[in-house]
Amino acid sequence: xxxxxxxxxxxxxxxxxxxxxxxxxxxxxxxxxxxxxxxxxxxxxxxxxxxxxxxxxxxxxxxxxxxxxxxxxxxxxxxxxxxxxxxxxxxxxxxxxxxxxxxxxxxxxxxxxxxxxxxxxxxxxxxxxxxxxxxxxxxxxxxxxxxxxxxxxxxxxxxxxxxxxxxxxxxxxxxxxxxxxxxxxxxxxxxxxxxxxxxxxxxxxxxxxxxxxxxxxxxxxxxxxxxxxxxxxxxxxxxxxxxxxxxxxxxxxxxxxxxxxxxxxxxxxxxxxxxxxxxxxxxxxxxxxxxxxxxxxxxxxxxxxxxxxxxxxxxxxxxxxxxxxxxxxxxxxxxxxxxxxxxxxxxxxxxxxxxxxxxxxxxxxxxxxxxxxxxxxxxxxxxxxxxxxxxxxx
Numbered sequence: 183x184x185x186x187x188x189x190x191x192x193x194x195x196x197x198x199x200x201x202x203x204x205x206x207x208x209x210x211x212x213x214x215x216x217x218x219x220x221x222x223x224x225x226x227x228x229x230x231x232x233x234x235x236x237x238x239x240x241x242x243x244x245x246x247x248x249x250x251x252x253x254x255x256x257x258x259x260x261x262x263x264x265x266x267x268x269x270x271x272x273x274x275x276x277x278x279x280x281x282x283x284x285x286x287x288x289x290x291x292x293x294x295x296x297x298x299x300x301x302x303x304x305x306x307x308x309x310x311x312x313x314x315x316x317x318x319x320x321x322x323x324x325x326x327x328x329x330x331x332x333x334x335x336x337x338x339x340x341x342x343x344x345x346x347x348x349x350x351x352x353x354x355x356x357x358x359x360x361x362x363x364x365x366x367x368x369x370x371x372x373x374x375x376x377x378x379x380x381x382x383x384x385x386x387x388x389x390x391x392x393x394x395x396x397x398x399x400x401x402x403x404x405x406x407x408x409x410x411x412x413x414x415x416x417x418x419x420x421x422x423x424x425x426x427x428x429x430x431x432x433x434x435x436x437x438x439x440x441x442x443x444x445x446x447x448x449x450x451x452x453x454x455x456x457x458x459x460x461x462x463x464x465x466x467x468x469x470x471x472x473x474x475x476x477x478x479x480x481x482x483x484x485x486x487x488x489x490x491x492x493x494x495x496x497x498x499x500x501x502x503x504x505x506x507x508x509x510x511x512x513x514x515x516x517x518x519x520x521x522x523x524x525x526x527x528x529x530x531x532x533x534x535x536x537x538x539x540x541x542x543x544x545x546x547x548x549x550x551x552x553x554x555x556x557x558x559x560x561x562x563x564x565x566x567x568x569x570x571x572x573x574x575x576x
Contacts, residue, residue: 191370192363193253196304199356200256203300204245210294211238217290221283229277233270233291240266241297261305264314267291267298272321275328282331288341289329292322296349303356315353319346443475450511453520456485457509460492470513480573483552484520487545491522491569499526499567519572528561545571 211218222230240263248256274289283289291298295318302314319342326338444452450468457464476484488509499505505526512519549555554576561567 191366192360193256195359195363196253196256196260197248197251199300199304199359200241200248200260201245203297204242204248207238207241207245207294207297210297214290214293217287217293220287221290224278224280224283225274226277226279229273233274233277236263236266237270237291237294237297241301257305260301264298264302264305267301268314268318268321271295271298271318271325274325278329281329283329285330289325292325292341292345295319295322295345296352299349300352300356303353304360308357308361311353311357315346315349319343319349443477444481445475446472446513449476449481452481452485453488453509453511456489457492460489461496461507464492464507464509466509466511468511468513472513472515472518474515476518480518480552480554483548483555484518484571484573487548487557487571488520488522490545491571494569495522495524495526495567498529499524501527517572517574519570522569522571523566525566528563528565528567530561530563545569549573 218234244251244256244259244263251259271289271291274291299311299315299318303311305311306314322345323335323338323342326341327335330338454466457466492507492509495505495507499507505524507522507524510521510523512521545559546557549557549571552573554574556570556572556574558570559567560570
């Protein structure tokens with residue numbers, strides 16, 4: 183299952199900068215190759231090998247998987263790398279087996295401090311990121327001083343000041359970029375709430391129109407014909423009354439205002455009507471048993487989410503060959519699960535834009551607002567799509 187990331191803009195910023203960082207690391211490796219190899223004779227071999235792999239290998243590896251990772255995982259990996267880089271920088275002098283370094287050579291980790299502080303800017307809060315930059319820059323002066331034999335402080339201090347300025351520019355760019363992405367996500371979230379509210383208002387208006395039509399077309403017509411007391415109309419009135427009662431039962435199930443529990447048979451019948459109304463080709467199966475009625479809000483939420491999932495499948499799971507769609511209802515004494523499955527072309531949930539409310543609001547949003555509700559969307563290109571909406575009694 184592919185994780186759906188709610189923070190799309192911030193995540194994309196993190197991914198892009200991570201990829202740029204990976205490419206930059208290869209450039210830094212080329213520029214640092216001469217001192218890296220020249221200092222091998224002065225260091226523990228195991229430390230030198232492990233440190234080179236950590237400093238230059240991890241950013242490239244993370245960059246390669248950046249667009250397959252969610253925001254939280256990516257931040258953890260970048261933060262972990264920032265910590266490892268700092269450990270490498272401060273253990274350079276203890277790892278020396280001979281010294282001091284020849285004139286013109288400086289500890290190689292201190293030459294690439296920017297690739298250790300930019301990940302901190304991406305992973306940590308701004309105050310922590312600036313503190314981390316200060317820590318790494320502060321380690322440069324004593325590191326260069328002792329590695330060169332402790333002759334004088336002016337050059338190490340100048341290099342530390344240059345590093346904090348140089349690395350600080352890139353850290354600032356990263357911090358501002360992530361903050362802008364977060365602001366875009368906040369604006370998108372506010373827009374989604376506004377759109378959802380407007381959609382709810384439109385849905386309420388449609389519901390009122392449906393109720394008006396139901397009362398006129400079914401209820402009043404049934405009462406009128408029944409009042410005629412004509413024997414030849416008895417069968418017709420009976421059929422019309424049955425249809426009207428079924429409509430009213432479905433209306434009660436789909437209304438969030440009702441607080442009366444829904445008998446399980448009524449819920450199953452309403453689910454079957456909902457699915458068949460969308461497409462008669464969608465097969466419905468029922469497994470398990472349940473004696474207790476379904477809470478009204480649970481019934482309404484599951485029906486609405488199922489309807490949206492089936493509509494999404496009908497609209498988007500399209501290919502030249504016929505697509506098989508099924509809805510499976512699993513009943514238990516403490517849970518209800520509905521699985522909507524198709525063998526269509528599938529999709530990548532991470533690439534669904536936030537402005538598409540079908541998944542984020544109509545499915546996940548509905549179930550997240552329901553106590554005990556849960557939902558998931560599993561899909562990959564070429565493997566179809568499975569949507570699960572369910573509820574468990576707490």
